[in-house]
Amino acid sequence: xxxxxxxxxxxxxxxxxxxxxxxxxxxxxxxxxxxxxxxxxxxxxxxxxxxxxxxxxxxxxxxxxxxxxxxxxxxxxxxxxxxxxxxxxxxxxxxxxxxxxxxxxxxxxxxxxxxxxxxxxxxxxxxxxxxxxxxxxxxxxxxxxxx
Numbered sequence: 001x002x003x004x005x006x007x008x009x010x011x012x013x014x015x016x017x018x019x020x021x022x023x024x025x026x027x028x029x030x031x032x033x034x035x036x037x038x039x040x041x042x043x044x045x046x047x048x049x050x051x052x053x054x055x056x057x058x059x060x061x062x063x064x065x066x067x068x069x070x071x072x073x074x075x076x077x078x079x080x081x082x083x084x085x086x087x088x089x090x091x092x093x094x095x096x097x098x099x100x101x102x103x104x105x106x107x108x109x110x111x112x113x114x115x116x117x118x119x120x121x122x123x124x125x126x127x128x129x130x131x132x133x134x135x136x137x138x139x140x141x142x143x144x145x146x147x
Contacts, residue, residue: 004123004126004127005126007125007126007127007129007130007131007132008122008123008126008132008134009109009131009132009133010133012144015133015136015141016141016144016145018085018108018109018111018131018133019138019141019142019145020145021084021108021109022052022084022085022108022109023052023053023084024052024053024055024081024082024083024084024085025044025047025052025053025054025055025083025084025085025086025087025138026055026057026073026076026079026083026085026086026087026105026107027040027044027054027055027056027057027086027087027089028057028059028076028086028087028088028089028090028098028102029057029058029059029088029089029090030044030054030056030057030058030067030089031058031061031067031089032058032061032064032067033067033068039089039113039114039137039139040089040113041067042139043087043089043113043137043138043139044056044068044087045068046139046142046143047087047138047139047142048068048070050142054068054070055070055073055079055083056068056070056071056072056073057072057073057074057075057076057079058072058074059090059094075101076098076101076102076104076105077101077104077105079105083105083106083107084107084108084109085107085108085109085110085111086102086105086107086109086110086111087111087113087138088110088111088112088113088116089113089116090116091116092112092116092117092118093118095112095116095118095121096118096120096121099121099124099125102125102130103124103125103128103130106128106130107130108130108131109130109131109132109133110122110125110130110131110132110133111132111133111136111138112132112133112134112135112136113135113136113137113138114135114136114137114140115135116134116135117134117135118134119134122134
């Protein structure tokens with residue numbers, strides 16, 4: 001397992017390195033266009049506008065087939081091709097049910113949005129060699145970067 005704690009990313013430089021190594025972001029818990037005023041929609045919309053490939057993976061909204069003009073996937077494991085980051089918009093208590101699925105797709109990183117922290121899930125992901133950022137806003141951190 002090695003030193004899994006080195007995969008729990010907390011300092012600004014390392015957070016920016018995670019973002020720089022990201023092109024494709026699967027957004028677990030993304031909200032549809034009808035919820036454009038909520039972070040689970042406007043954060044991924046910002047990232048798409050900034051040039052990242054955003055893949056919507058809503059947990060609810062079974063009738064929604066597209067978000068931001070992109071096809072919706074119901075499970076991370078339904079996505080073909082590599083996923084650089086899984087951006088998580090789920091309550092901390094709801095994260096454990098997604099850990100096995102996240103491990104199965106082997107992203108480079110997992111990002112728990114601002115206000116979201118689950119240390120046990122973070123440990124399991126970090127032990128598998130996945131970089132983990134907790135309780136940070138991806139849009140804010142991306143906006144702070146100098147390219």
